[in-house]
Amino acid sequence: MIKAGPMERHADIVGFGRIGEALAVSLTRAGWTTRAWSPSLRGRATAAGALVEGPRPEDFPSAPVVFLAVSDAAVAEVAANLPVRPGQVVAHLSGALGLDALAPAAERGAEVGSLHPLVAVPSGQDGLPPCFAAVEGSPRARAVLEGIARALGLRPFSLPPEGRAAYHAAASLAANGLVALESLAVRILASLGLRRDEALAALLPLVRSAVDGLERRGLPGALTGPVARGDASTVRRHLDALAESDALATYRALFVEALRLARELGEADPARLDAIAEILAVPDDQR
Numbered sequence: 001m002i003k004a005g006p007m008e009r010h011a012d013i014v015g016f017g018r019i020g021e022a023l024a025v026s027l028t029r030a031g032w033t034t035r036a037w038s039p040s041l042r043g044r045a046t047a048a049g050a051l052v053e054g055p056r057p058e059d060f061p062s063a064p065v066v067f068l069a070v071s072d073a074a075v076a077e078v079a080a081n082l083p084v085r086p087g088q089v090v091a092h093l094s095g096a097l098g099l100d101a102l103a104p105a106a107e108r109g110a111e112v113g114s115l116h117p118l119v120a121v122p123s124g125q126d127g128l129p130p131c132f133a134a135v136e137g138s139p140r141a142r143a144v145l146e147g148i149a150r151a152l153g154l155r156p157f158s159l160p161p162e163g164r165a166a167y168h169a170a171a172s173l174a175a176n177g178l179v180a181l182e183s184l185a186v187r188i189l190a191s192l193g194l195r196r197d198e199a200l201a202a203l204l205p206l207v208r209s210a211v212d213g214l215e216r217r218g219l220p221g222a223l224t225g226p227v228a229r230g231d232a233s234t235v236r237r238h239l240d241a242l243a244e245s246d247a248l249a250t251y252r253a254l255f256v257e258a259l260r261l262a263r264e265l266g267e268a269d270p271a272r273l274d275a276i277a278e279i280l281a282v283p284d285d286q287r
Contacts, residue, residue, distance in 0.1 A: 009033065012061035013069050014078055018121045019093050020069030025127035026152045035060065036069075061088070065144065067115070068092040068102075080104035089141045091115050096168040098161055099136060106138075113137020115145045117154060120175055128152055134159050134167060181254075182207060184247050191245075220261040227258040228265060230272030236279050256280055259287075 011027055013020050013036040024034045037060055066088055070078050075092045079102045084090055086109025090102060095116040102112035119131035133154040135145045142158075149156040159167050182203060189199035213222035226234040235255065242248040259276055262268055277287045 008064045010063040011065040011067060012036070012063040013067045014061065014082065015069035015071075017069065019117075020067070021125060022121045022128050023067060023069060023093070025125060027148075029127060030151045035063070037061075063088075065089045065148070066091070066110075072097055072101075075101045076104070084108055084110045087111065089113060089137075089144045091137065091141065091145055093117075095134065095171055096165065098164050111138045111141040111144075113141030113145050115149060115156075118171060128154065130154065132157055136161065136164075178207075181250070184250060188242075188245065188247055220265040223258060223261045223265055225258070227255055227262045227273075227276060228267065230262070230268030230276065232272060232275040232279055235276050239279065252280055256282055256286075 009032045011032055011034050013024055013034060016024075016036045016038040020036060020038075024036055027034050037056055061082065061084065064087075066082075066084065068075055068078055068082075068090065070092075072094045075094060075097055079090065079092075082105070084105050088110050089112075090105040090110040091113040092102060093115060094101075095118075097114070099106075099112050099114065102110070102114075106112045114134070114136045116134040117128050117131050118133060119129055121128070130153045133149045133156050135142055135149060135156040136159060137145060146156040182200070185203055186196055186199040189202065190196055194202070210222065210224075213224070216222075226238075238251065239248070242251055255276075259273060259280065259282065262273055262276075263270070274287070
């Protein structure tokens, strides 16, 4: 593996939103020297590294490693307009974009790649928490980025280029989908008279216990509830209660997946699970 030597532990960061700032903080803690420039001029100077505002300096980016911490829509334009030199590692931080967005930099001799920490970043100044990180790139870029990820306490893994969109969809389901699902559950409780903040406060301990179960028991072991028990009558009552709600389709789709998990778990009578499949209208070839 190619590792950055002591004289090469410098990185320039283009963009200084949450992810750019979090990366700067983590790099600084790991002993790197960082500079950041915000093309939107909305950056904030922090102890993590010098933030350059206003016109881009002539020597920027000059570091061996350059991270593009800009929006997905801006990556290709920034890559096309930013001066890079042959041999520099230029990487974006997008989960959805492939390396084609960095083609203008690659055409000028840069080693291009991507580093996507698989975590939500609520506050940039907190740095990146320990997490997995998807790494892609040319052989040299990938080696450098994997070394950086490990130095930051991240666990790098590779993806096939054609799987990028599916990977990001999975990540969006796990994070954004969870938030949207809790919003749907909150609306159901609000329809019963609870205030929105009360409904969320009531559900959060349940959500935490479910996530804790996933961490401790994994899949399918973390599955609990009526499907795991093979309780068809309860599932029927749920469907009846949601018959006039826009939550019905979401409930049905999620519990079809729960049914697959329940069969894998193997704790419920298969005949009871067949009854749930009938209630959920699961086609025979998908049971």
